[in-house]
Amino acid sequence: MKKNKLGIYVHVPFCVRKCLYCDFCSGTDLNSDLVTDYFRALREEIILNNHVAKDYVVDSIFIGGGTPSAVGSHHIQELLTDLNKWFEIDGNCESTIEVNPGTVDVQKASTYISSGLNRMSVGVQSLNEKHLKRIGRIHDTKDVVRTLSDIHQAGFLNVSVDLMFNLPEQSLEDVMTDIDLIERLNVNHISYYSLKVEENTPFHAMLKNNQIQLATDEQERAIYHEIIEKLDNIGFKQYEISNFAIPGYESRHNMKYWSRDAYLGLGLSAHSFIDQQRFSNTVYLKAYIHNLLDKRLSRSAVETIQGKDVIWEFLILGLRKTKGVDISEFKTIAGNHYYAYRQILDNLETNGLIAFDETSFRLTKLGMDLSNTVFVELLI
Known part of the structure; x- marks a missing residue:
């Protein structure tokens, strides 16, 4: 496989x-x-x-x-x-x-x-x-x-x-x-x-x-x-x-x-994302060394990303890229929530913050300047 x-x-x-x-x-x-x-x-x-x-x-x-x-x-x-x-x-x-x-x-x-x-x-x-x-x-x-x-x-x-x-x-x-x-x-x-x-x-x-x-x-x-x-x-x-x-x-x-591809973080304070789980290591150097030399992982936080959080992450991370977000991929990720998000995206387009083409959407020049505002609007 x-x-x-x-x-x-x-x-x-x-x-x-x-x-x-x-x-x-x-x-x-x-x-x-x-x-x-x-x-x-x-x-x-x-x-x-x-x-x-x-x-x-x-x-x-x-x-x-x-x-x-x-x-x-x-x-x-x-x-x-x-x-x-x-x-x-x-x-x-x-x-x-x-x-x-x-x-x-x-x-x-x-x-x-x-x-x-x-x-x-x-x-x-x-x-x-x-x-x-x-x-x-x-x-x-x-x-x-x-x-x-x-x-x-x-x-x-x-x-x-x-x-x-x-x-x-x-x-x-x-x-x-x-x-x-x-x-x-x-x-x-x-x-x-x-x-x-x-x-x-x-x-x-x-x-x-x-x-x-x-x-x-x-x-x-x-x-x-x-x-x-x-x-x-x-x-x-x-x-x-x-x-x-x-x-x-x-x-x-x-x-x-x-x-949102898989990555493993190793070392002090390092963050990971694997199988829809985000987890991180301790920020305390002595604890990190002590735990691992005792053959124990030194994790400080584990969070499972699910539901609308998956959609929001997909959008805000994808919109950081100048090529933007693929519409068909977004439909798959959003599922039944697609039309609710699409309404917000259409409003953002009307306000000049997002631009659509046939296959994708991306931040405009103004949208990049106000990216945090865009990301908050998409948090539903």
Whole structure:
């Protein structure tokens, strides 16, 4: 019997330094014993998920963080060996690792390739020295150029970068300059995120105390549309609200999230979606390590998605993609509820938030700006 496809996300929660805007589950304790124990726990979690492994073939792996490149490459090498031992890995598997500029060189990148990785995602965020310092990054523009050169020299052909806009005091000209510089550095995928200031981050306190200022909503949206246009002009086609790619280099792993395909999360705080169940691991590092070294999974929450929640998820995730939602597939998912949702969708179309063609519907330019409003309207 043909096996279904599975994505695997592995969380590596170690960083050289925590950025001022970051609320991810990560820390800066790079003690070698702690890191070793963490990867020992990951191995146990891989083994304990053998019941999942037997039903799937893995066609995407994403090692994220944190900063996975902050730990020794031998840990990543052993992790991938364990995944290949306990899971069936597709011969065409997209295998990505996140790195930060200055934490990877030719030798480390070459080790990643020999371990089976074939895609790298580089946390650039900005190419402006002032903005990099302001948001607490440890690298500078020279580090970005050097790291991307080393990655290419090692043999990586599929390279993505993360960029940010709506940074404090960042102008439209600054953003356009970032794109001009990135265009010269031979990447084929860009994730472009607007800064969201989260609670319990230094930036939240700084914003509250008027130490930093952000653009207005109108200014932020205007810059976003300029980004879309400029990236399109240099060959990067938008395929999701925050993601752009040279055609053929869209992220297979990220598409799983937006298409409600199965994925297994391994590591601290990692989330999974399998057989209409969403579940996640504990966010407490010591508990995660202790439980798994005691050969017990370290889950903190399990939720079965059913009824109208399935329909809502299908819609809001599908509408993040620029190709939108397939009408025939939506009819199958919605069943008897189709006409109730169709009435809402027709109203959204009348208000200019959604556009239909013969086979699908998608967010308009205005709909992307007001996507949260659209998603709330669809919650019935």
